[in-house]
Amino acid sequence: MPDIYTSDWYEAVKEAINTAVAKLSDVPQDEFTIAVEIVGDGTTPYVAEGDVRRFLIRLEAGQCAWYRELDEDDPSVKLNYRFTGPGTAFDSIAAGLADPIDAALSGTIKVRGDMRFLMRQAEMVQVLLEAYSQGVDTVWPKGCPPYDGVN
Amino acid sequence: MVLKDTYDAIIIGAGHNGLTLGAYLARSGLEVLVLERRHEEGGGLCSEEVTQAGFVHNIHANYHTFVDMAPPVGDLDVRGHGIEYVRPEVQMASIFDDGTALTIHTDMDKTLASMARFSEKDAATFERLYGEAHGFIDLLLGTLMYQPPLNVKDLTKALGTFGVEDRSEFLSVKLRRETINQFLDRHFENDRIKAHLAFHGAVCSYTNDVMGLAIGYPLLIGKIDNWHLCVGGSHRLAHALWRDLAQHGGVMWSDAEVTNILVDGGRAVGVRTADGIELQARKLVASTVSVEQTFLEFIDPKEIPEEFAHKVKTEVVHKDWSLFSVHLAMRTFPEYIAAEFDPDVNRAWVVNLGIESTGQLDADWKTIRAGGLVDPRPNAAVNSLYDPVDAPPGCTTGLLRQFAPFALADGGEGAWDEMGRWYGQKCIDTWRRYAPNLTDDEIIDWSVFTPHDIARKLPNMVRGDWMMGEISLANMLDQRPLPELGEYRTPVEGLYMAGSTQHPHGFITFGPGYNALQVIADDLGIEKWWQQI
Numbered sequence: 001m002p003d004i005y006t007s008d009w010y011e012a013v014k015e016a017i018n019t020a021v022a023k024l025s026d027v028p029q030d031e032f033t034i035a036v037e038i039v040g041d042g043t044t045p046y047v048a049e050g051d052v053r054r055f056l057i058r059l060e061a062g063q064c065a066w067y068r069e070l071d072e073d074d075p076s077v078k079l080n081y082r083f084t085g086p087g088t089a090f091d092s093i094a095a096g097l098a099d100p101i102d103a104a105l106s107g108t109i110k111v112r113g114d115m116r117f118l119m120r121q122a123e124m125v126q127v128l129l130e131a132y133s134q135g136v137d138t139v140w141p142k143g144c145p146p147y148d149g150v151n
Numbered sequence: 152m153v154l155k156d157t158y159d160a161i162i163i164g165a166g167h168n169g170l171t172l173g174a175y176l177a178r179s180g181l182e183v184l185v186l187e188r189r190h191e192e193g194g195g196l197c198s199e200e201v202t203q204a205g206f207v208h209n210i211h212a213n214y215h216t217f218v219d220m221a222p223p224v225g226d227l228d229v230r231g232h233g234i235e236y237v238r239p240e241v242q243m244a245s246i247f248d249d250g251t252a253l254t255i256h257t258d259m260d261k262t263l264a265s266m267a268r269f270s271e272k273d274a275a276t277f278e279r280l281y282g283e284a285h286g287f288i289d290l291l292l293g294t295l296m297y298q299p300p301l302n303v304k305d306l307t308k309a310l311g312t313f314g315v316e317d318r319s320e321f322l323s324v325k326l327r328r329e330t331i332n333q334f335l336d337r338h339f340e341n342d343r344i345k346a347h348l349a350f351h352g353a354v355c356s357y358t359n360d361v362m363g364l365a366i367g368y369p370l371l372i373g374k375i376d377n378w379h380l381c382v383g384g385s386h387r388l389a390h391a392l393w394r395d396l397a398q399h400g401g402v403m404w405s406d407a408e409v410t411n412i413l414v415d416g417g418r419a420v421g422v423r424t425a426d427g428i429e430l431q432a433r434k435l436v437a438s439t440v441s442v443e444q445t446f447l448e449f450i451d452p453k454e455i456p457e458e459f460a461h462k463v464k465t466e467v468v469h470k471d472w473s474l475f476s477v478h479l480a481m482r483t484f485p486e487y488i489a490a491e492f493d494p495d496v497n498r499a500w501v502v503n504l505g506i507e508s509t510g511q512l513d514a515d516w517k518t519i520r521a522g523g524l525v526d527p528r529p530n531a532a533v534n535s536l537y538d539p540v541d542a543p544p545g546c547t548t549g550l551l552r553q554f555a556p557f558a559l560a561d562g563g564e565g566a567w568d569e570m571g572r573w574y575g576q577k578c579i580d581t582w583r584r585y586a587p588n589l590t591d592d593e594i595i596d597w598s599v600f601t602p603h604d605i606a607r608k609l610p611n612m613v614r615g616d617w618m619m620g621e622i623s624l625a626n627m628l629d630q631r632p633l634p635e636l637g638e639y640r641t642p643v644e645g646l647y648m649a650g651s652t653q654h655p656h657g658f659i660t661f662g663p664g665y666n667a668l669q670v671i672a673d674d675l676g677i678e679k680w681w682q683q684i
């Protein structure tokens with residue numbers, strides 16, 4: 001079982017996503033580049049308060065083709081979507097303790113980009129989110145939300 | 152100004168949507184010409200001294216509710232062009248016949264305290280509704296306002312797949328089978344709170360008794376405290392957009408009435424003006440005026456399918472009520488009797504006078520739809536409370552607005568010319584009942600702007616339709632104004648619809664122009680520099 005936010009964990013998430021999407025019958029063939037910004041909120045121990053962990057994820061035909069962590073925002077990358085939110089929210093989703101749709105609906109995680117595709121491909125989006133939030137057994141070396149002890 | 156013979160893009164109508172589209176295209180490197188029939192840019196953004204010199208009245212658009220929500224405000228640096236917006240701290244009020252009042256503030260705690268004086272339960276419900284609506288407003292705006300429209304079926308299916316119904320106390324696909332009245336009855340108990348919230352819908356053109364409009368109502372609540380005033384008059388927004396267009400090489404030509412859209416080989420290639428001048432368009436023509444003008448007046452009938460022309464004639468739906476306005480030049484601010492109950496009513500930008508229940512509003516709609524005039528229950532806006540330059544020192548402007556029919560049952564729309572002053576006086580008398588200090592001595596001058604005047608001054612607002620198309624479930628998203636036009640493209644290649652006839656709707660949203668831009672950019676391969684994700 002991989003530690004959260006390590007290479008092994010990213011690989012496990014990638015595998016979970018690709019396996020889940022492969023089971024879908026009607027996957028759009030589009031290609032997307034997505035930025036995820038996890039903002040240190042003073043509560044999560046995985047991102048220092050005020051810092052931002054930035055990731056780029058490339059989806060091609062529903063499959064995660066690659067991902068990478070960035071030191072800073074790269075304006076030269078043409079993004080299709082950007083997800084931004086407090087670290088606690090992302091941690092809670094990865095731990096299966098919070099629902100990503102709730103986080104988006106409540107505005108906790110801000111979503112930017114063409115919402116029409118997300119709505120039209122709601123089934124695939126749902127599968128992607130479930131794979132992210134429930135597809136990996138994660139180890140939390142600095143504690144799992146609500147961070148009241150190491151799991 | 153020297154006009155060229157040919158431009159990349161010719162846009163018909165210099166309202167805020169036409170100017171917005173033009174400015175983006177000019178910033179994208181296209182040669183843009185915007186043609187305007189009137190003597191100035193702005194369309195509904197017209198501010199004029201219709202009472203006395205020095206009193207600036209917003210003849211049409213007064214409330215700007217999408218400021219800082221609409222992408223063009225930032226993309227086009229609207230504020231950088233010298234415009235100033237104020238968000239009045241007391242946004243709106245309802246005053247009731249017993250001297251009580253309900254106030255909506257930018258400080259939500261104050262709004263909740265005001266509501267709690269009528270019903271603590273409703274105040275708690277409103278807090279949850281506002282909180283939920285405010286949370287998802289970014290998503291709703293991004294999904295439903297500032298994108299070319301989704302299909303209703305796609306939207307409904309997505310809401311189901313994401314399980315929104317189970318996650319939300321207020322959002323549901325069932326809302327498309329509810330009126331705003333039914334939504335309010337399900338969630339609220341106090342008649343006056345419901346009346347105020349229904350009024351807020353109506354003043355945004357979401358008529359409270361129309362089936363299906365509950366689907367859009369949570370979005371309205373999410374921006375209930377985002378009403379902005381354009382200091383110095385709404386026209387300044389038009390001027391700011393024109394400046395942006397001009398600074399990027401675009402041209403706005405006023406007093407230039409388009410009479411024909413030139414079509415060659417099924418493609419729009421230019422326009423002809425009333426002066427007989429022909430102007431060529433290399434890449435596109437965009438119309439921001441009415442569907443009827445565009446397809447029944449400007450285009451040779453043989454250039455469009457007969458069936459489509461028939462649909463334009465018979466299936467484009469307009470609002471079944473309009474607005475009657477009284478513009479006043481005054482020496483004082485209104486001092487409401489209800490200030491004894493809630494002093495903040497004297498600082499409320501917009502005051503809804505005497506609507507006690509949704510049933511009362513419903514009865515008014517029935518009368519108005521039959522062409523009748525109701526006992527006035529106008530809303531009163533005093534811009535001078537928050538605008539230091541719209542009136543001479545020590546004086547104020549006032550705007551009374553009353554829901555009214557376009558055509559009167561007795562005499563049609565032409566009868567307004569006889570009835571206008573009489574009805575205007577009745578509206579003033581009503582205001583005076585709630586604010587007795589507004590005596591004749593305090594009112595320097597006043598003038599009326601009737602539903603018929605709307606159609607005469609702004610002929611794109613057919614039959615005084617200030618939304619340029621009914622707000623109804625059947626006329627929303629990709630069905631607005633007709634399925635053939637819902638994606639901003641038209642049966643004529645290279646001709647686009649980019650005005651308030653299109654999704655999302657009228658009001659100062661910038662949405663139709665911005666969304667048409669996305670489609671045009673896709674078709675022409677324009678780099679979408681404005682989409683900074």
